[in-house]
Amino acid sequence: MADSFSQFLKIFQTEAAENVILLEENILLLEENPNDYEIMNIIFRAAHTIKGSAGLVGQKDIQEFMHAVEDLLDKLRNKELAVSDAIIDTILKSIDIVKKMLQNLKNNLSATDNVDYSNIYDTLKKHVSNEITQIISEETRTLSVVNTHIAAEHIYIIQCKFIPNILEQGIDPLMFLRDLSEMGKFIKIHINCNDIPEIEKYENDKIYLSWNVLFLSAKTLAEIRDVFLFVMDENKILIQDITEFIKHNDGEKLSEFSFGGLDILLIMDEYTEKTKTDININKKNYKKENSGNNNIQVKIDQEKNQINNAGSAEEKSSHVSQIAEETFVKVPTQKLDLLLNTVSELVISQSQITQTVEQMSGRHVDRLRELASLIDKHSRSLQEQTMSLRMINLGPTFQQFRRMIRDTAQANNKKVRLVISGEETELDKNIITRINDPLKHMIRNSIDHGIELPEIRRKAGKDETGVISLDAYYEEGSVVIVVKDDGAGLNREKIEQKIIEKQLAENTKDLSDSEIFKFIFMPGFSTADKVTAISGRGVGMDVVLTNIKELNGVVDIQSKLYEGSTFFLKLPLTLAIIDGMLLTVKEHVFILPLLSIEESFKPAGNLIQYVQGNMCVFFRGEYIRIIVLAELFGISGAHTDPSKGLLVVVKTAGIQYAILVDNLLAHQQIVLKPLKVNIKGISSATILGDGKVALDLDLNGIYNYT
């Protein structure tokens, strides 16, 4: 029992964490689009789910806190309060509180340990009590009705009879009606009061009421059921789609449905008449009372557009249903890693079988070869599918920066808008986890040093709100992530001064802009005039380069003074499989990532020179360093004279050098397996088809090591 409870608690934590992210993302979107009904719906549902699930797993503090958040959201949703900076701030701070509470649960603490939420709780309550009543024009309301009516596909009868002690579970039956109202239109709500006893027998904590709802909605039956997801088992909730009976005026069938003794067809007739009349009356009233009111006109126009786009609303609805109907299974990442590992072993064993069969002869060898080829095909396909399980899209990673950008911009008195594209681009989960920090540093840097203060931007003829855009796309077997800002751009002159001052180079004039800009990734390099809480110490950007290098990625910069900067991060799709080149040094086999190889050649003796004590080769107009693998790893009997071996020119993280090897073997897809020990110059290993172990060269490590 205790085990299953702790499992429920874990599920709650995971789901609540997802909903908190959803909540945060959409609150920030709401700030930009305060009248977006869909965003409000998503926010409300996320908050409501956290509250409901918290109650189910006995997390009363979270439930109570989220109840207060929900009260405020309810006011916003009902337009009793307007979306304001203060309210957005309060909700974001509330989200931070919930995050802390969830973190506590994760650390096996009580949710409220060291979490002081009294102030924010009071603020939530104050917002709720200080209602700013915004009267929405009746015209807008009526047009909404029509809109819903046009988009609607179904008429439902919903009967709700709750267990008497439902309030003790922290569930307010009215919230289901509120939730439903977001999904369509109540044609009629009938409340049954017959079970309310006389005052002498009345118990204040019991619910005696039940409701019958005649409901018009474009949502599917499954979506309507989802509203009652948490209470379906214990309570008597009946939801029936009666659209067909209404369409065919089937009074006989409809009389089978109980609706508090009322005639459903009669209710529908009254509703249709009332809707028509309301539109006419309100059109007249609107013209009389609100002529010249631009704000309301905008609202009406928006509503009208929605009506005109009713077809696309239906498509959207059907798309949403489709997504809702997809089933997902949550799998711990360790299990995925284990699966990938086993599949990799399978692929390696398969290669060994194929290689063994190739060396065999005899009666059945042809058949054996066919079977080996078939198993090879299936195991490769299995490997690809397993790999795809680890691939996740960049959307959530990008979205999480909305909050950071908002807070950082506010702290710097700047205005910044985030534009996201390429969210669907997928990367290996392990890579995504490790690009968080680099992206964070780059974005902070863009806000602190790139985007100018609003007045400066205005004077420069720019919009006072700066734009940071995040984009991602596939390119040549890699993923490129682009971080762009429309700020002040990098100042080449200033960077050059700093390079000379720090004696990082003697002459900077011959270097290209990109080469000059890359100095900002050097540890301790900062051109900032002052150190702020965010950046300016020259830490941070070197973290970017280090992390990206560790991922076998590269960084490039384009920047134009006064116009902005663009950072390109080129990353491999996955760390687990690479396209590799097998090479030998004596009997040892090494792997080089194919993407890093520029060229391989046998150099003539006169191209080899020693520059500052290092053996170099003249390659395309310049001397590049030669690293002799045999010397590096202490392999005796291998070539150490470049003119007798083979030079492979590699480029990694902007550094170019040549590796001296004996021979190149073959190009092969390599499943990398991490090493349990740390070997300098080696990042991982693989087992080849013949059972031999091949070591994957860590190109950055080798360069730094030598």
Added chain:
Amino acid sequence: MEKITDTILLPETLKVSEIQQILEEVKTKIPIKENIKIDFQQLQNFDASGMQLILLLKKMKDKKIKIEFINFSENIHKKLLFYGYEN
């Protein structure tokens, strides 16, 4: 001796924790007061238990049991209608 007034002022938010006291007040006043006024002036919000209490009082009012609703705002009326209340 405490003076028993004829008015019960509903709180700003009517939910389960406040209801017991209101019930007791109503029960106390019914035998001794000619008319009990339920004042909605402060009421801004309610949950299902609050709505149920209002319906209980309305039922009593409909049965002519000395109950009178005062300061019944349009805002509250609209909210009650939304949840299925009928005049």
